[in-house]
Amino acid sequence: MQSLSKSHTFFIGLMLFSLFFGAGNLIFPPILGQQSGDQFALAMFGFILTGVGLPLLTIITIGITGKDMQQLAQQVHPRFGVIFAVAVYIMLGPLMAIPRVTNVAFEMGAQPFVSESLQSNNWILFLYSLIFFAVVYVLSLNPSKLVVWVGNILTPLLLLSIAALFIAAVVNPLGDVQPAVGEYVTSPGFKGFMEGYLTLDTIAALAFGLIVINAIRDKGIQDKRAIAKASIHAGIIAGVGLTLVYVALGYIGMTSVESLGQVVNGGQLLTIAVQELFGPFGLILLAIIVTLACLTTCIGLVSACSQYFSSLTKRISFNGITFLICLIGLLVANLGLNRIISISIPVLLVMYPIAIVLIVLSLFNKLFGGRSSVYVGALIGTVAISLFDGLKAAEIPVGAVTDLLSYLPLYKEGIGWVVPALVGGLLGYLYGKLKHK
Numbered sequence: 001m002q003s004l005s006k007s008h009t010f011f012i013g014l015m016l017f018s019l020f021f022g023a024g025n026l027i028f029p030p031i032l033g034q035q036s037g038d039q040f041a042l043a044m045f046g047f048i049l050t051g052v053g054l055p056l057l058t059i060i061t062i063g064i065t066g067k068d069m070q071q072l073a074q075q076v077h078p079r080f081g082v083i084f085a086v087a088v089y090i091m092l093g094p095l096m097a098i099p100r101v102t103n104v105a106f107e108m109g110a111q112p113f114v115s116e117s118l119q120s121n122n123w124i125l126f127l128y129s130l131i132f133f134a135v136v137y138v139l140s141l142n143p144s145k146l147v148v149w150v151g152n153i154l155t156p157l158l159l160l161s162i163a164a165l166f167i168a169a170v171v172n173p174l175g176d177v178q179p180a181v182g183e184y185v186t187s188p189g190f191k192g193f194m195e196g197y198l199t200l201d202t203i204a205a206l207a208f209g210l211i212v213i214n215a216i217r218d219k220g221i222q223d224k225r226a227i228a229k230a231s232i233h234a235g236i237i238a239g240v241g242l243t244l245v246y247v248a249l250g251y252i253g254m255t256s257v258e259s260l261g262q263v264v265n266g267g268q269l270l271t272i273a274v275q276e277l278f279g280p281f282g283l284i285l286l287a288i289i290v291t292l293a294c295l296t297t298c299i300g301l302v303s304a305c306s307q308y309f310s311s312l313t314k315r316i317s318f319n320g321i322t323f324l325i326c327l328i329g330l331l332v333a334n335l336g337l338n339r340i341i342s343i344s345i346p347v348l349l350v351m352y353p354i355a356i357v358l359i360v361l362s363l364f365n366k367l368f369g370g371r372s373s374v375y376v377g378a379l380i381g382t383v384a385i386s387l388f389d390g391l392k393a394a395e396i397p398v399g400a401v402t403d404l405l406s407y408l409p410l411y412k413e414g415i416g417w418v419v420p421a422l423v424g425g426l427l428g429y430l431y432g433k434l435k436h437k
Contacts, residue, residue, distance in 0.1 A: 004230040013237025018155040019300030027266030033253025039180040043192035051196030055205040056239040062209030063231025069206040076375040093305035094328035102333040105294035109287040140302040158292040166248035175258025207304035346394035353386040377428025381420030
């Protein structure tokens with residue numbers, strides 16, 4: 001059996017790490033570290049479970065089954081497979097994730113260097129996003145070279161920049177660890193769990209899994225077991241990289257309260273911290289880190305969406321779809337970050353639990369004989385709860401239902417869909433067995 005070399009596996013793992021590690025992943029850990037304080041270990045453990053563990057589980061599932069996102073969802077129903085995959089790729093692509101990444105790259109990587117008189121000028125954002133998407137478009141045209149561009153070049157630069165930031169924080173600490181605040185006082189593990197849950201990486205892994213498999217196949221590996229093995233190893237490399245970076249960024253936040261005070265968000269915290277550690281050069285270092293993180297993630301998202309939609313329709317070429325995704329992303333990005341986030345959070349709260357349930361069921365598919373009734377039952381239980389979570393986040397009145405749902409186990413922790421999913425899956429299993437008899 002032909003297997004992928006260790007060096008190629010390593011660089012595919014680096015590529016995967018960089019595709020995952022976007023601006024959100026850069027911002028969440030520092031604010032978690034600052035707010036969790038002396039409860040940092042538990043909070044970071046919860047964050048890693050969902051921010052690293054679930055995406056890694058997704059890559060392993062895709063590697064073992066050899067199925068892409070649509071094929072995983074088709075185990076519910078063929079039509080559901082197409083609808084779910086299209087919805088996820090649109091969310092990960094031009095309407096939400098890609099514009100959000102572009103906006104964060106602008107606000108943290110470019111805006112600090114623009115004079116205050118021009119910062120409110122919409123043309124500045126338009127010109128920046130135009131250049132940003134031009135670079136993304138060119139680098140996304142040849143997915144087979146993603147390993148070279150991202151794994152071999154951009155990722156090492158990103159890691160070196162973050163390492164410089166962490167070493168400076170260790171050598172010259174910003175302050176001593178302070179007591180935890182907010183929800184981190186009473187339930188640091190669950191709060192960290194939810195922060196990692198909202199990184200979007202588990203859904204992104206559904207798209208990036210196909211990129212990993214294609215990168216392995218481009219090296220001449222066609223055997224299913226060899227592809228699964230290489231996918232798992234690449235996923236582990238990416239997972240280790242993410243864990244180390246999250247802990248490093250969290251450490252900076254954990255030691256920052258004494259000198260910086262409680263800061264509103266992770267972006268602001270990092271901006272102030274790098275200035276404290278490096279002086280004026282700090283903003284340049286942060287701009288490099290943020291731009292590289294956003295650029296690599298955006299390239300991965302555009303490439304994944306283009307590969308899927310070009311396989312779905314033969315009328316438009318891969319290059320044409322890539323251009324269309326970049327164009328729509330450019331237009332949506334200029335709506336502004338706050339508006340994009342306000343729309344994406346409700347959708348995310350509905351879609352994310354569905355993705356998690358599909359991944360877990362696919363991994364244990366053989367245990368229940370792959371019965372579609374199990375998938376249907378589990379998803380009915382999941383959607384029944386996550387839909388109201390999304391409506392609540394969108395500020396659509398569902399007060400009476402929310403009061404009723406509050407009696408569900410884990411609902412207050414934000415994962416009230418877990419028990420209904422388990423009950424629905426069990427009922428689906430019993431129905432499938434009775435129907436078979």
